[in-house]
Amino acid sequence: MLTISDLAPETIKELLNDADAFANGKISKAKSEIFVSNLFYENSTRTKTSFDIAERKLGLQVVPFDVSTSSVNKGESLYDTVKTLEALGVNLVVIRHFQDAYYKELESIDLPVINGGDGKGSHPTQTVLDLLTIYQEFGKFEGLKIGIVGDVKHSRVANSNAEALRKLGAKVYFSGPSEWFDEGAIINGTFVALDDLVKEVDVLILLRIQHERHGEKMQISLGKYHKKYGLTKEREKAMKPEAIIMHPAPINRGVEIDSDLVECERSRIFKAMENGVFARMAILKHALESKGFEFE
Template sequence: MTQLQVQSEKHLLGTKGLSAGELNAILDRAAHWEQHPVKVTNQLQGRFVANMFFENSTRTRFSFEVAEKRLGAEVLNFAAAVSSVQKGESIYDTVRTLESMGIDAGVIRMKPNGLLAELAQKIKVPLINAGDGNNEHPTQALLDLYTMRKEFGEIRGLHVVIVGDIQHSRVARSNLWALQTLGAKVSFCAPPVMQAAELAEHAPYISFDEALKADVVMMLRVQLERHEGSLFGSAEEYRAAYGLTAERAARMAPHAIIMHPAPFNRNVEIDDELVECEKSKIFTQMSHGVPIRMAVIERALS
């Protein structure tokens, strides 16, 4: 095996193509870290991890940073908004520059679709996708799976419905691939303007009334400005048609749970009173971000 081939197994570019065994290994390792909440280990002492965020996300970056520091790694933070990438230096040049300085792994978030796979073929250090375009967000899907597995014991046989702006959602895609690999049934629920036609062959689009019968109802953040001139002139209209209101939540099965990748728009896609209700696992999901990212970083550097 060449060095590049060895490293390619250490990249985490998406959940698409990961086997059930690989997904479960990450979830199991995250369970280990959740059960051993030591603040700092020296597991990765002397290793350098760069967080390269060419697109802002405070929560995801902090979650990765806490995970890296708990593993004892040295952390370098790079935010594109204040960097030379604004001056026209390409993402590739920036990543190559950090690689040549001796980083051991890179966590990367970016707007362009499809660029990450190209980068991964040219860069010899493992890259972890922290969200790219509307392509994938694998660590979010992994923490979602972890939350479901903890709640229900296993993922096989669950019916998970993802509701909202499927077209622009990398979270929907990463969840779709990972959930199907582990034997869950996935459905989508979205207004026509927010559907992703290319995903229809993988998961059916169903009505909201049908969606409320699922084991897991996962709401997505909706950015109405992306759909100028669509059906919804206002947040109120979206909430009336596709929001998880208290009235709709009351129709869910007793065992069913509410999820959301956050950040959420209260009283748009989810009613304020539901965010922390008994069925909601939204903050529980967030708490699983660090152990999942610890498992993923460890996998890249083991």
């Protein structure tokens, strides 16, 4: 599972059903000894930890891999690293890497690779958990209006989510600083002013400012950003009664969202994290079953 484009809508729905079953308490354990490893070349709490927990819940053996003490420091390439883990008996790897589409150099390797985020590319497992959270809320995607706000240019979440949501029948709108849009990337996306957007959408997805990917210094102060492009208490009040708020986190509190709204009634921010474990269990199981491994 490398990008969300790889998945047909039927496969996405199957994953959502499996994930929802896990959310409702279903237990599934590997029938044989399976070794997996999580290769995170970028910092992560949520994605890495939720894979770690999902793997343990499925009864998999998690082999630690720490980039900072690996032979990556002796100049070993990603290809040779993954090929090595395969030779050592690892059955699946999860990779987060700062390079867009890093997985292309791994094409000749037979080992299943789950993409935990590639540069500014995609973040398909985040999309599945976001979809699950929306699906649990509304029971459908057709006709839903989804707003994605903020640092679209540097966000792999924006790209993956927009693509999947459209594929499943939702309408996707964007807002935020216009200079952070990359026209090529957001095909068919409609730009809407934030104050209009908040009144219309069923789901408002706020994106983190990716400070670490902004080469140039930001042209706007964080306080100003919050007033112009953040979810303030005023804007939250303008939202439809049943509309929900999401954010892939980590959150810059008081910037993308007023700190008091992070745990407000319509926030599904922590709910989505919870779903992250169930979504990844479904994805891991799916990938391993496709290689002949069995679960009970």
